[in-house]
Amino acid sequence: MRKIDEQDILQRFQRPETKRAAFEEMVGAYSRQLYWQIHHLLQNHDDTDDVLQNTFIKAWRGIDGFKGDAALSTWLYRIAYNESITWLKQRRQMASIDDEDFVEQANFAADDYFDGDETEELLMQAVSTLPAKQRQVFCMKYFEDKKYEEISSLVGTSVGALKASYHIAVEKITNFLQLKE
Protein backbone atom coordinates (compact mmCIF):
# COMPACT_ATOMS: atom_id res chain seq x y z
CA MET A 1 0.00 0.00 0.00
CA ARG A 2 1.27 3.44 -0.95
CA LYS A 3 1.76 5.74 2.04
CA ILE A 4 -0.03 9.05 1.86
CA ASP A 5 0.01 12.13 4.04
CA GLU A 6 -3.55 12.30 5.36
CA GLN A 7 -3.25 15.87 6.61
CA ASP A 8 -2.04 17.01 3.22
CA ILE A 9 -4.84 15.11 1.46
CA LEU A 10 -7.45 16.63 3.78
CA GLN A 11 -6.18 20.14 3.11
CA ARG A 12 -6.26 19.52 -0.63
CA PHE A 13 -9.85 18.26 -0.35
CA GLN A 14 -10.82 21.72 0.91
CA ARG A 15 -9.69 23.48 -2.27
CA PRO A 16 -11.78 22.87 -5.43
CA GLU A 17 -8.72 23.09 -7.71
CA THR A 18 -6.85 20.33 -5.85
CA LYS A 19 -9.79 18.23 -4.67
CA ARG A 20 -9.92 15.83 -7.61
CA ALA A 21 -6.18 15.18 -7.70
CA ALA A 22 -6.16 14.52 -3.96
CA PHE A 23 -9.07 12.13 -4.31
CA GLU A 24 -7.30 10.30 -7.13
CA GLU A 25 -4.26 9.93 -4.92
CA MET A 26 -6.42 8.52 -2.15
CA VAL A 27 -8.03 6.03 -4.55
CA GLY A 28 -4.58 4.88 -5.66
CA ALA A 29 -3.46 4.43 -2.08
CA TYR A 30 -6.46 2.56 -0.71
CA SER A 31 -8.16 0.75 -3.61
CA ARG A 32 -6.14 -2.48 -3.34
CA GLN A 33 -6.63 -2.79 0.43
CA LEU A 34 -10.34 -2.01 0.11
CA TYR A 35 -10.72 -4.50 -2.73
CA TRP A 36 -9.64 -7.37 -0.49
CA GLN A 37 -11.68 -6.16 2.45
CA ILE A 38 -14.79 -6.14 0.27
CA HIS A 39 -13.80 -9.48 -1.25
CA HIS A 40 -13.70 -11.08 2.20
CA LEU A 41 -17.41 -10.31 2.50
CA LEU A 42 -18.60 -10.94 -1.04
CA GLN A 43 -16.07 -13.61 -2.13
CA ASN A 44 -16.64 -12.81 -5.77
CA HIS A 45 -14.55 -10.62 -8.09
CA ASP A 46 -17.33 -9.00 -10.14
CA ASP A 47 -19.42 -8.08 -7.11
CA THR A 48 -16.32 -6.77 -5.34
CA ASP A 49 -15.42 -4.62 -8.34
CA ASP A 50 -18.92 -3.07 -8.42
CA VAL A 51 -19.01 -2.44 -4.67
CA LEU A 52 -15.52 -0.94 -4.73
CA GLN A 53 -16.60 1.57 -7.38
CA ASN A 54 -19.76 2.39 -5.41
CA THR A 55 -17.63 2.88 -2.32
CA PHE A 56 -15.45 5.51 -3.99
CA ILE A 57 -18.43 7.23 -5.59
CA LYS A 58 -20.02 7.49 -2.13
CA ALA A 59 -16.73 8.73 -0.72
CA TRP A 60 -16.50 11.42 -3.41
CA ARG A 61 -20.03 12.59 -2.65
CA GLY A 62 -19.33 12.67 1.07
CA ILE A 63 -15.83 14.07 1.00
CA ASP A 64 -16.97 17.61 1.86
CA GLY A 65 -18.53 16.31 5.07
CA PHE A 66 -15.42 14.40 6.13
CA LYS A 67 -13.68 16.47 8.78
CA GLY A 68 -10.88 14.07 9.64
CA ASP A 69 -12.34 12.88 12.96
CA ALA A 70 -11.32 9.33 12.00
CA ALA A 71 -8.48 8.11 9.81
CA LEU A 72 -9.17 8.15 6.07
CA SER A 73 -8.70 4.37 5.94
CA THR A 74 -11.32 3.91 8.71
CA TRP A 75 -13.77 6.20 6.96
CA LEU A 76 -13.31 4.38 3.66
CA TYR A 77 -13.49 0.99 5.33
CA ARG A 78 -16.84 1.88 6.94
CA ILE A 79 -18.30 3.02 3.62
CA ALA A 80 -17.03 -0.18 1.97
CA TYR A 81 -18.47 -2.34 4.75
CA ASN A 82 -21.89 -0.66 4.55
CA GLU A 83 -21.93 -0.92 0.78
CA SER A 84 -21.04 -4.62 0.99
CA ILE A 85 -23.82 -5.31 3.49
CA THR A 86 -26.31 -3.43 1.29
CA TRP A 87 -25.12 -5.50 -1.68
CA LEU A 88 -25.53 -8.76 0.24
CA LYS A 89 -29.05 -7.75 1.32
CA GLN A 90 -30.00 -6.89 -2.26
CA ARG A 91 -28.64 -10.22 -3.48
CA ARG A 92 -30.70 -11.99 -0.82
CA GLN A 93 -33.81 -10.03 -1.80
CA MET A 94 -33.29 -10.78 -5.48
CA ALA A 95 -33.17 -14.45 -4.58
CA SER A 96 -36.37 -13.91 -2.51
CA ILE A 97 -34.73 -15.15 0.65
CA ASP A 98 -36.08 -13.61 3.85
CA ASP A 99 -33.87 -15.54 6.27
CA GLU A 100 -31.11 -13.21 7.55
CA ASP A 101 -28.87 -16.15 8.43
CA PHE A 102 -29.21 -17.80 5.05
CA VAL A 103 -25.84 -18.89 3.66
CA GLU A 104 -25.27 -19.23 -0.04
CA GLN A 105 -23.56 -22.40 -1.18
CA ALA A 106 -20.43 -20.97 -2.73
CA ASN A 107 -18.90 -22.82 -5.68
CA PHE A 108 -15.31 -21.67 -5.56
CA ALA A 109 -14.02 -24.32 -7.96
CA ALA A 110 -15.95 -22.64 -10.78
CA ASP A 111 -14.54 -19.20 -9.92
CA ASP A 112 -11.77 -18.06 -12.30
CA TYR A 113 -10.25 -15.97 -9.55
CA PHE A 114 -10.04 -18.82 -7.05
CA ASP A 115 -6.46 -19.95 -6.63
CA GLY A 116 -6.55 -22.73 -4.07
CA ASP A 117 -6.64 -26.48 -3.63
CA GLU A 118 -9.44 -28.65 -2.24
CA THR A 119 -8.63 -27.99 1.41
CA GLU A 120 -8.54 -24.25 0.80
CA GLU A 121 -11.85 -24.50 -1.00
CA LEU A 122 -13.28 -26.33 2.00
CA LEU A 123 -11.95 -23.65 4.32
CA MET A 124 -13.49 -20.90 2.17
CA GLN A 125 -16.80 -22.72 2.20
CA ALA A 126 -16.61 -22.77 5.98
CA VAL A 127 -15.75 -19.05 6.02
CA SER A 128 -18.71 -18.29 3.77
CA THR A 129 -21.07 -19.71 6.42
CA LEU A 130 -20.02 -17.01 8.93
CA PRO A 131 -22.06 -13.85 9.51
CA ALA A 132 -20.58 -10.76 7.82
CA LYS A 133 -18.83 -9.25 10.86
CA GLN A 134 -17.27 -12.54 11.97
CA ARG A 135 -16.21 -13.28 8.39
CA GLN A 136 -14.52 -9.90 8.16
CA VAL A 137 -12.71 -10.27 11.47
CA PHE A 138 -11.65 -13.85 10.71
CA CYS A 139 -10.27 -12.91 7.28
CA MET A 140 -8.34 -9.89 8.56
CA LYS A 141 -6.80 -11.92 11.35
CA TYR A 142 -6.29 -15.29 9.68
CA PHE A 143 -5.42 -14.33 6.11
CA GLU A 144 -3.94 -10.85 6.55
CA ASP A 145 -2.41 -11.41 9.98
CA LYS A 146 -3.57 -8.00 11.15
CA LYS A 147 -3.19 -7.07 14.81
CA TYR A 148 -6.39 -6.77 16.84
CA GLU A 149 -5.60 -3.11 17.55
CA GLU A 150 -5.32 -2.44 13.83
CA ILE A 151 -8.63 -4.21 13.12
CA SER A 152 -10.21 -2.34 16.03
CA SER A 153 -9.27 1.05 14.60
CA LEU A 154 -10.66 0.02 11.22
CA VAL A 155 -13.97 -1.49 12.27
CA GLY A 156 -14.58 0.57 15.42
CA THR A 157 -15.08 -2.47 17.69
CA SER A 158 -13.21 -3.08 20.94
CA VAL A 159 -10.23 -5.48 20.96
CA GLY A 160 -12.03 -7.72 23.46
CA ALA A 161 -15.10 -8.01 21.25
CA LEU A 162 -12.90 -8.75 18.23
CA LYS A 163 -11.07 -11.53 20.09
CA ALA A 164 -14.39 -13.07 21.09
CA SER A 165 -15.67 -12.73 17.54
CA TYR A 166 -12.56 -14.44 16.12
CA HIS A 167 -12.78 -17.23 18.70
CA ILE A 168 -16.44 -17.92 17.80
CA ALA A 169 -15.58 -17.85 14.08
CA VAL A 170 -12.81 -20.43 14.57
CA GLU A 171 -15.21 -22.65 16.53
CA LYS A 172 -17.84 -22.45 13.81
CA ILE A 173 -15.31 -23.24 11.09
CA THR A 174 -13.97 -26.19 13.09
CA ASN A 175 -17.51 -27.56 13.51
CA PHE A 176 -18.18 -27.11 9.80
CA LEU A 177 -15.00 -28.97 8.87
CA GLN A 178 -15.76 -31.78 11.30
CA LEU A 179 -19.19 -32.23 9.72
CA LYS A 180 -17.58 -32.38 6.27
CA GLU A 181 -15.11 -35.11 7.26
Add this chain to the structure above:
Amino acid sequence: MSTKNNRILNPEGGRYPFKVSDEYFDNLTARIMAKVDEAEQAEGTNTNASPEKGAKLISINDSSRNRNKRWLSIVSIAATLALVVTVALKFIPWTGSTTQPTDELVAEYTVDDDYNEALMTYTMADNMDVYCYLESGDDMGAEDAY
Protein backbone atom coordinates in the same frame (compact mmCIF):
# COMPACT_ATOMS: atom_id res chain seq x y z
CA MET B 1 -9.86 -30.88 16.37
CA SER B 2 -8.87 -33.71 14.05
CA THR B 3 -5.54 -33.87 12.19
CA LYS B 4 -7.22 -32.99 8.89
CA ASN B 5 -8.79 -29.91 10.45
CA ASN B 6 -5.43 -28.97 11.91
CA ARG B 7 -3.99 -29.02 8.42
CA ILE B 8 -6.78 -26.81 7.09
CA LEU B 9 -6.98 -24.34 9.96
CA ASN B 10 -3.42 -23.33 10.64
CA PRO B 11 -2.87 -21.50 13.96
CA GLU B 12 -0.31 -19.32 12.17
CA GLY B 13 -2.88 -18.17 9.65
CA GLY B 14 -3.08 -18.93 5.98
CA ARG B 15 -3.03 -17.66 2.43
CA TYR B 16 -6.16 -16.09 1.01
CA PRO B 17 -6.82 -18.37 -1.97
CA PHE B 18 -7.90 -15.78 -4.55
CA LYS B 19 -5.88 -13.95 -7.17
CA VAL B 20 -6.44 -10.88 -9.29
CA SER B 21 -4.16 -9.83 -12.11
CA ASP B 22 -1.84 -6.86 -11.54
CA GLU B 23 -3.32 -5.33 -14.66
CA TYR B 24 -6.65 -5.04 -12.87
CA PHE B 25 -5.08 -2.99 -10.07
CA ASP B 26 -3.00 -0.94 -12.52
CA ASN B 27 -6.13 0.32 -14.27
CA LEU B 28 -8.29 0.44 -11.17
CA THR B 29 -7.65 4.08 -10.18
CA ALA B 30 -8.34 5.35 -13.71
CA ARG B 31 -11.53 3.29 -13.95
CA ILE B 32 -12.76 4.46 -10.56
CA MET B 33 -12.05 8.11 -11.37
CA ALA B 34 -13.91 7.70 -14.68
CA LYS B 35 -16.89 6.29 -12.75
CA VAL B 36 -16.72 9.15 -10.23
CA ASP B 37 -16.75 11.69 -13.10
CA GLU B 38 -19.63 9.83 -14.74
CA ALA B 39 -21.64 9.87 -11.51
CA GLU B 40 -20.96 13.55 -11.02
CA GLN B 41 -21.93 14.40 -14.60
CA ALA B 42 -25.15 12.42 -14.21
CA GLU B 43 -25.92 14.36 -11.04
CA GLY B 44 -25.12 17.65 -12.76
CA THR B 45 -27.37 16.74 -15.68
CA ASN B 46 -30.20 15.91 -13.35
CA THR B 47 -29.94 19.07 -11.30
CA ASN B 48 -29.39 21.43 -14.26
CA ALA B 49 -31.87 19.75 -16.54
CA SER B 50 -33.66 22.34 -18.70
CA PRO B 51 -37.07 21.72 -20.27
CA GLU B 52 -37.44 21.12 -23.99
CA LYS B 53 -38.55 24.03 -26.11
CA GLY B 54 -42.33 24.43 -25.96
CA ALA B 55 -42.66 22.06 -23.03
CA LYS B 56 -45.09 23.14 -20.33
CA LEU B 57 -43.42 23.56 -16.97
CA ILE B 58 -45.48 22.23 -14.10
CA SER B 59 -44.10 23.05 -10.72
CA ILE B 60 -45.18 21.00 -7.74
CA ASN B 61 -44.38 23.95 -5.50
CA ASP B 62 -46.36 26.55 -7.42
CA SER B 63 -47.30 29.49 -5.16
CA SER B 64 -50.48 30.34 -7.12
CA ARG B 65 -51.65 26.76 -6.69
CA ASN B 66 -51.03 27.03 -2.98
CA ARG B 67 -52.98 30.29 -2.89
CA ASN B 68 -55.94 28.61 -4.64
CA LYS B 69 -55.76 25.73 -2.21
CA ARG B 70 -55.89 28.16 0.70
CA TRP B 71 -58.98 29.90 -0.74
CA LEU B 72 -60.66 26.58 -1.34
CA SER B 73 -60.15 25.52 2.25
CA ILE B 74 -61.44 28.88 3.58
CA VAL B 75 -64.58 28.66 1.42
CA SER B 76 -65.24 25.07 2.46
CA ILE B 77 -64.88 25.95 6.16
CA ALA B 78 -67.29 28.90 5.73
CA ALA B 79 -69.83 26.69 3.92
CA THR B 80 -69.65 24.09 6.68
CA LEU B 81 -70.18 26.78 9.35
CA ALA B 82 -73.16 28.21 7.45
CA LEU B 83 -74.72 24.74 7.24
CA VAL B 84 -74.22 24.14 10.97
CA VAL B 85 -75.76 27.51 11.87
CA THR B 86 -78.76 26.92 9.57
CA VAL B 87 -79.46 23.52 11.10
CA ALA B 88 -79.02 24.88 14.62
CA LEU B 89 -81.41 27.80 13.98
CA LYS B 90 -84.04 25.37 12.79
CA PHE B 91 -84.09 23.79 16.22
CA ILE B 92 -84.10 27.00 18.28
CA PRO B 93 -87.90 27.76 17.95
CA TRP B 94 -88.68 24.16 18.90
CA THR B 95 -86.49 24.42 22.01
CA GLY B 96 -88.13 27.73 22.90
CA SER B 97 -91.65 26.33 22.66
CA THR B 98 -90.88 23.70 25.29
CA THR B 99 -89.59 26.17 27.85
CA GLN B 100 -92.07 28.97 27.33
CA PRO B 101 -95.29 27.22 28.43
CA THR B 102 -93.55 25.89 31.51
CA ASP B 103 -92.58 29.42 32.50
CA GLU B 104 -96.10 30.58 31.85
CA LEU B 105 -97.46 27.78 33.96
CA VAL B 106 -95.14 28.61 36.81
CA ALA B 107 -96.19 32.24 36.57
CA GLU B 108 -99.85 31.27 36.46
CA TYR B 109 -99.62 29.12 39.52
CA THR B 110 -97.52 31.44 41.57
CA VAL B 111 -99.45 34.60 40.83
CA ASP B 112 -102.72 33.60 42.48
CA ASP B 113 -102.01 31.39 45.46
CA ASP B 114 -105.41 31.86 47.10
CA TYR B 115 -107.15 30.63 44.02
CA ASN B 116 -104.88 27.64 43.86
CA GLU B 117 -105.46 26.80 47.52
CA ALA B 118 -109.20 26.91 47.02
CA LEU B 119 -108.96 24.85 43.87
CA MET B 120 -106.82 22.21 45.56
CA THR B 121 -109.27 21.93 48.47
CA TYR B 122 -112.22 21.68 46.10
CA THR B 123 -110.62 18.97 43.94
CA MET B 124 -109.04 17.24 46.98
CA ALA B 125 -105.70 17.28 45.17
CA ASP B 126 -102.55 16.93 47.20
CA ASN B 127 -99.04 18.20 46.38
CA MET B 128 -98.15 15.00 44.49
CA ASP B 129 -101.05 15.56 42.10
CA VAL B 130 -99.89 19.12 41.52
CA TYR B 131 -96.34 17.99 40.73
CA CYS B 132 -97.67 15.37 38.33
CA TYR B 133 -99.71 18.00 36.64
CA LEU B 134 -96.84 20.41 36.36
CA GLU B 135 -94.52 17.73 35.03
CA SER B 136 -96.99 16.64 32.39
CA GLY B 137 -96.46 20.09 30.81
CA ASP B 138 -97.71 20.41 27.28
CA ASP B 139 -98.69 16.78 26.95
CA MET B 140 -101.64 17.16 29.25
CA GLY B 141 -103.95 20.12 29.45
CA ALA B 142 -105.74 21.30 32.59
CA GLU B 143 -108.95 19.69 31.34
CA ASP B 144 -107.28 16.30 31.15
CA ALA B 145 -105.84 16.58 34.68
CA TYR B 146 -109.18 17.04 36.26
